[in-house]
Amino acid sequence: MRLGIISFILFIFLLVEGTIFQVFVPDAWGLPFTIVPRLVLAGVIFIGIYLGKNTGLVYGLIFGLLYDIIYTDMIGVYTLSMGLMGFSAGLAARYFHQTIFFTSSMILILTTINESLAYGFYELFNLSNMSMSDFLLRELIPTVLFNGIFAIIIHVPMRNVLKDKGYGEDIV
Amino acid sequence: MIIIIIGIILLIGIMGATMKERPFPSWPEIFIRDSLSTVQGMLYKPTQGTTEILTKMTHFYNIYNENKALKANLDRYAQVSAELEQVKGENDRLRTMLEIRDNKLKGYKIQTAEVIQRTPDRWNHMITISKGTKDGIKPNMAVVSAKGDLIGRVSSVSTFSSSVELLMDIEKGNYISASITGAAPIYGVIEGYVMQKDQGFLIMKKVPKQIKLTKGAYVTTSGMGEVMPQGLMIGVVDSWTDGDYGLTQTVYVRPLANFYQIEQVFVIEKKM
Numbered sequence: 001m002r003l004g005i006i007s008f009i010l011f012i013f014l015l016v017e018g019t020i021f022q023v024f025v026p027d028a029w030g031l032p033f034t035i036v037p038r039l040v041l042a043g044v045i046f047i048g049i050y051l052g053k054n055t056g057l058v059y060g061l062i063f064g065l066l067y068d069i070i071y072t073d074m075i076g077v078y079t080l081s082m083g084l085m086g087f088s089a090g091l092a093a094r095y096f097h098q099t100i101f102f103t104s105s106m107i108l109i110l111t112t113i114n115e116s117l118a119y120g121f122y123e124l125f126n127l128s129n130m131s132m133s134d135f136l137l138r139e140l141i142p143t144v145l146f147n148g149i150f151a152i153i154i155h156v157p158m159r160n161v162l163k164d165k166g167y168g169e170d171i172v
Numbered sequence: 173m174i175i176i177i178i179g180i181i182l183l184i185g186i187m188g189a190t191m192k193e194r195p196f197p198s199w200p201e202i203f204i205r206d207s208l209s210t211v212q213g214m215l216y217k218p219t220q221g222t223t224e225i226l227t228k229m230t231h232f233y234n235i236y237n238e239n240k241a242l243k244a245n246l247d248r249y250a251q252v253s254a255e256l257e258q259v260k261g262e263n264d265r266l267r268t269m270l271e272i273r274d275n276k277l278k279g280y281k282i283q284t285a286e287v288i289q290r291t292p293d294r295w296n297h298m299i300t301i302s303k304g305t306k307d308g309i310k311p312n313m314a315v316v317s318a319k320g321d322l323i324g325r326v327s328s329v330s331t332f333s334s335s336v337e338l339l340m341d342i343e344k345g346n347y348i349s350a351s352i353t354g355a356a357p358i359y360g361v362i363e364g365y366v367m368q369k370d371q372g373f374l375i376m377k378k379v380p381k382q383i384k385l386t387k388g389a390y391v392t393t394s395g396m397g398e399v400m401p402q403g404l405m406i407g408v409v410d411s412w413t414d415g416d417y418g419l420t421q422t423v424y425v426r427p428l429a430n431f432y433q434i435e436q437v438f439v440i441e442k443k444m
Contacts, residue, residue, distance in 0.1 A: 015208070018289035019216040023223050027294075028432035032370040036293050069201050070208055071291040071298070073194065073327065073335070076187035080180065122295040125191050129340065129365055130294065139294060 005161055006047060010063055013039035018071055026142070033138045035146045040067065041114055042107050042151055043158070044082055045089040049098055049106065050162035053090025060086030074125070081117040085110045098163075100155045107151035111144050193346075195311030195328050202330040209300055209333035212289045220435050280401050281441040283307060287434050288333060297338040299324075301437055304332045314393070314400045314440045321429035322348075322393060322404045326439065338431055339374060339406075340365045350376055350406055351394035352423070358383050359394055360423065362406070368424075372431075374407060376423040377415055385412050391425045401440055 017037045027034040040063050048056025064082030068075045089106055096102045119135055122128035130139070197205070245252055285301040303309050313326045315336045325346065327337040342348065342365055351357040360379040365372060376391065389409045395402025407427040415422040 015212055015215055017292045019212045020219045021292065022290040023216075023219045023433065025432070034294055066204070069204050070289075071293070072296045073190070073298070074187055075190040076183045080183040080187075083179075118293065119295070121187065125187070127191070128295045130367070134367060 002161065006043070007059075009161070010040055010043045010059070013043055014063060014066060014070075033142045036115070036139065036143045037150075038111050038114065038143065038147050039150065041082055041085060041111060042147055042154065044086040045107050045110055045151075046103065046154075046158045046162060048086040048089030049093040049103060050159070051090075053087050053093075056086030056090040057083050058086075060084070074127070077118055077121045081114045081121075084117075085114050098159075100152065103155055104148055104151040108144055108148045111147045112140065115140050115143060193327070197328050197330065205300070205330045205335075206304070206332045209288050209302065209330075212300070213286065213302055216288055217286070220433075223433070283309070283439045283441070285309075285437055285439055287437060290434075297324075297340040297431070298327070299336050299338065299434065299437075300333050301336055301439070302333060303439065304330045304334045306331055308441075309334050309439055310441075312399050314404055316404055316438045316440060317429045317434060318436050318438070319429070320405055320438075321427070322400070322406050323429045323431060323434065323437065325399070336437070339427060339429075340372065340431065342374070346399075347397075348400055348406070349394045349397040350391050350425075352376075352379075352385065352409060353390045353392060354386070357394070358385070359396070362425065366424075372427065373410060373424040374427055376425050377420065379412075379415070379421040379423050381414075381419060381421055383421070385409055385421070385423065387411070391423075404440070 017039055021037045021039075022028070025035055025037075044056060044060045044063060047059045060083035061079055064079035065075070067078045067082070072078070089110060092106060093102075119128060119130075128135075283303060285303040288300045288302055290300075291298045301315070309326055309329050311326055311329055314322060315324050315326060317323050322339065324336045324338040324341075326334050328335045337346070339348075339362075342362060348362040349359070350362050351359050358379060360376045362374050363377045364375040366375060367373075379385075387409055391406045391409060393400040393402060393404045393406060405428055407425040407429075410424045410426045412421050412423045414420075
């Protein structure tokens with residue numbers, strides 16, 4: 001049941017990223033920077049933190065693959081990066097208390113790594129047309145800040161969905 | 173640990189295998205894209221509608237200000253009527269220009285399509301439109317915005333939806349043969365896209381060295397290369413430098429189309 005709800009939420013996040021959010025992105029209104037919404041990634045990190053590293057890995061792989069199929073031509077970049085992020089969120093959660101400070105800083109760090117990984121892969125295959133400094137200033141910093149704020153907003157509802165009854169560490 | 177390493181190697185292998193151009197994706201991809209495109213269409217359209225209402229409201233506010241200014245101008249009626257004559261002339265001229273463009277578009281088979289979604293990240297400049305193989309969309313068809321400016325080409329088609337690669341993604345090797353309009357057309361190839369001074373420019377290469385260029389000249393597709401039809405508006409000439417080895421010129425072209433907030437597009441089929 002809980003997994004059903006969280007899968008549905010992540011699915012909605014996945015759709016919102018490419019549709020509703022794209023109307024409101026800053027560069028659509030002529031601003032020089034852009035925000036890449038990583039709502040799904042935030043959800044995957046929450047799952048990793050509250051439901052364990054293996055669940056995080058599985059959710060990261062599945063939703064990364066969906067993201068790749070719907071939004072990009074090349075399959076594998078986001079599958080790999082989101083899977084890794086879910087897994088490492090689960091790993092780190094073992095050593096810290098799951099406070100709002102921990103989750104939001106986790107999302108800040110992992111979003112940075114995820115963006116850099118994706119940029120690295122697209123640069124490796126020579127598909128990105130952005131220089132390193134442009135990537136840092138125009139894209140990475142606004143994106144990470146936005147996702148940090150988003151993490152603080154969804155922390156309490158996500159905790160309520162994910163941490164109700166006394167399940168074990170790992171579900172999958 | 174070994175499993176993770178094997179997994180990473182496998183995924184990088186998949187990336188390498190799928191990075192090349194695939195006009196007809198595999199059936200699981202087609203299935204997922206088609207089934208999600210209906211849901212996404214339901215999400216995208218109302219949002220666009222709401223923002224349209226908002227922009228209209230700002231328009232109303234502008235009209236209010238304008239009305240005030242016009243009332244103040246009423247005293248200077250003679251001057252305004254002189255201006256009117258001038259504007260009338262300009263209007264006629266623009267109308268004839270528009271007709272020319274319309275006629276050019278009329279030579280092709282046009283299909284209207286709704287935009288369903290846009291890729292959130294900025295390394296894949298892709299949009300998905302609401303028509304696919306069922307409606308006769310084929311890979312490599314030109315896609316123009318509602319105003320008639322070229323925005324990209326169809327890169328892969330599913331049954332009910334298809335992906336459009338915007339002009340910014342041009343570096344993948346799908347060059348566009350273009351010509352600068354003037355007394356005699358100047359031919360070149362659009363090969364890339366750069367960001368300069370917060371503005372994106374298309375890079376047009378292989379323009380002959382001796383030719384004098386003028387700023388603000390229109391750049392259209394030339395129809396050579398058999399991919400794009402002739403005469404689609406791309407942009408205007410902004411600046412130029414010496415090209416590779418100093419034998420040619422490289423022209424920076426400012427695209428006319430707005431690549432954001434695209435609501436409807438025309439897919440253009442080349443008539444044989």
